[in-house]
Amino acid sequence: DGKVRLPKIGFVKFEQHRSFEGVIRSATVSMTKTGKFFISILVEQENEPWIPAKNKVGIDLGLKHFAVMTNDAMVSEEIENPRFLRKSEAKVKKAQRALSRKKIGSKNREKAKLLLAKK
Template identity: 65%
Template structure:
């Protein structure tokens, strides 16, 4: 059984620079391979079988990037390309952009090159990065995806292979009724009901988001103040 666990990362300045390079390189190789596939198909009517290794001599900066991160970008492109030819309704693969596409890359665990020790996780070519592991897990790490959100926060999603648990039959049955006046009402085998009040945190969050959206809309386009307001909204 495969299960994913997501944790917060706290890279230092040097590691942030590495991540930025990886995000950009993965996006670049995806776009370059897609452009060459399109050009080849227009000329020959056939699908081009290209790999990241073919581009490393021309684009030397790719040699500094984890090869498995580039390989996973290739796999994502191949999957999107084949899905289009199998079912046109899914749409043709789109080029990735710095500001609209998600900043992320995926790498695989080989011979323990990804592991957690003393509050840090070791990543290929980067080394140990501080991780906030709020829960433990058992199993073998298969791969991990590092990402950065619009607010500049870093996260890691770790895919773990675990033994399938032997689920025990439930001894008690509980009914749950979701409503508007109450968040939920639970009823057990003894017909005992418990009411849970609606949390007000959602209302407060919505008000903060609306206020931040109004502030963003008043800023001049492509200005520094607009970028600051965008970050404030992203953090809400």
């Protein structure tokens, strides 16, 4: 009925996010600072038979290329490394440093804020 009984506490409202089948082995109850309870349930289930994958993909991460993917037919696909992120981070860092050196309320500080907002 949407409730679970906890020892020393009593009945607590319960909202089940995932269904499960099998034997319950253990339950861990935790409470947040706001007073909400969470229950993690460990369930033992029967093993499903392993079915090997029909298509296989190998992924190699690197520096020159972000990733190189190879499939069963030995066909490679290279994904370029997005290096624009590092350049953008450097520009933002420089703009933030310039903004921190300006006096609060000055026109130069407002200019620096506008420059930072554009990046």
